[in-house]
Amino acid sequence: MTYQSSNGAMALAKPLSSSHDCTAKFDIGLARHPLLTATDQVSLLREIDISGSASVGTLMAVLGQGHADPVGAILAMLEADLVSVDLPTGILDEHARIARIQPLAADDDTSPDDDPEPHAPQPIPSPSDPQDPEDGAAAELPVRIQRLEAADLxxxxxxxxxxxxxxFASLEELQRPGVYILLSHQNAYVGMGVNVGRRVASGSQPISDVDSIITxxxxxxxLSEDDAQVLERIIHTRVSAAREVRLVNSTPNGASVTPQRxxxxxxxxxLACESIARNGYLFLDLSPRMVLAGPRAETGQLAPPRPFNAAPDQEVMEVSFGENLSALSARHSETEWLxxxxxxxxxxxxxxxxxxxxxxxxxxxxSGIIELAPDGRSYVLARDILFGSPSAALHFVLGSKGQGRGGWKPIDPDGGYDPNTERLIAA
Incomplete structure (x- = not known):
């Protein structure tokens, strides 16, 4: 239940202090009340703005034990229509949530918190219709000259x-999807947020002794939310491969993405990693070329090279799908599937x-680890890769869930296959 200020709200305050007989007034951006100084108001609103709302207990801590009546100060803001209160249990206690009252629709001014949704990317002029910077009109290119599309991120x-x-929560340019890196002396945490500034400011990540924050x-x-999830996994992979710090969080899930995106x-x-390296925060042990190129694959994904005519030591399994498509796998270790x-x-x-x-x-x-088949009906794996289980390998091959490990079948239960067949050695 969310309430704005009302006579009932002030009635809650009457037993707390006789000074509450003075009605809170709002004048030139400031609620005037004996229990609420200008510094108190700014401090409380700043705490509320970090995550959009704050508990009564948190706001009491902001004012400190030296304040005459912290709850009375909060109620004065309610009376002045600066904030609203959410009473989940129907009573005012330390768990009640205080938030700003949204501005009227007629107001022209908006703050970054009023529009937390990511901004739509600006349209990019078509290569065939470039814009003349002088007058905005389409500039004609000479015959047989065209402008190629370049990176737009x-x-x-x-x-x-x-x-x-x-x-970080107050920066307008961070009120959008993005990725952040929290760095301590030996550890790092890579995360993302739809509102990355607020996500960083929340301070809930499982890493201590943070020295530096990168957004x-x-x-x-x-960037859309999906873009930020993909970027998070890319950055996580690059930090992991550099081996300069220990990542305290596991590989993110990423998101569905086209090869072009x-x-x-x-x-x-x-480009972001190059900037981070150039300023001495990460990737210091890598050459500039390697910083830009990044790792070919995620750590632990590529299997050791295998001679083209050598079969794996373990039994080879096969799955058939689609129209005459098939894949081969084998156990690599107790915890890895090839x-x-x-x-x-x-x-x-x-x-x-x-x-x-x-x-x-x-x-x-x-990275070239998979390639389009000559007939265009599938991708073909160009190198052995590792998975944590046979079901994970099958999910990757089929691009669907449901078969689990049971989809893999021995090539020949009697062991009568020819170890030199092209299908077995996957040459």
Whole structure:
């Protein structure tokens, strides 16, 4: 239950202090009341703005034990129509939530918190219709000259000390999807947020002794939530591969993405990492070329090279799907399953597949680990890769859930296969 100020709200205050007989008044941006100084008001609103609302207990802590009546000060803001209160239990206690009252629709001024949704990317002029910067009219190019499309995602990288953490929430350019890196002396946490400034300021991540905070957004606000999830996984992979710090969180899920969008996001990540390295925060042990190129695949994904005419030591399994498509696999260790080079991979995952199936296709196609088959009916794996289970390998191959490990069948239960067949060795 959410309430704005009312006579009933002030009635709650009457037993607390006789000074509440003075009605709170709002004048030139300031609620005037004996229990609420100008500093009190600004401090309370700042705490509320960090995450959009704050509990009564949190606001009492902001005012401190030296305040004559912290709850009375909060109620004075309610009486002045600066904030509203949500009473989940029907009573005012330390768990009640205080939030700003939204401005009227007629108001022209808006703050960054009024519109937390990501800004739509600005339209890019078509290569065939370039804009003349002088007068805005379409500029004609000479015959047989065309303008090629270039990368349209430009990173905006901010770095701050841990002591400035709350300040990230107030920056307008961070009221949009983005990625952040929290750095301590030996550890790092890579995350994302739809409103990355508020996400950083929340301080709920499982990492202690943070020294530096890095945020990565797109200058034009051109990232969607899915884009930010893909960028988060790309950055996480790059930090993991650099091996300069220990990542305290596991690999993010990513999101469904086309190969073209993955390439654009990877190029944006490369520029962001180059800026981070140039300023001495991460990737210091890598050459500038490697900082830009990034790892070919996620850590632990590529299997050791295998001679083209050598079969795996373990029993080889097969799955057939589609129209004469098949894939081969074998156990690599107690915790790893090997998907063999030459295996077919379905072009498009089904809608119900995990986002990682689409993400992996885009990432591996970008690095050349999978290639389009000559007949265009599937992708073909160019190198053995590792999965944590046979079901995970099958999910990647089929781009769908449901078959589990049972989809893999021995090539010949009697062991009568020819170890030199092209299908077995996946040459």
């Amino acid at each position: 430009v990173p905006d990288v901010l770095v701050g000390a841990a002591s400035a953490r709350r300040g 990565i957004t797109e200058k034009g606000g051109g 993955y390439a654009a996001l990877n190029a944006m990540a490369a 998907l063999l080079r030459g295996s077919d991979i379905r072009l498009e995952p089904v809608a119900s597949a995990n986002a990682s199936a689409s993400y992996h296709r885009a990432a591996l196609l970008h």
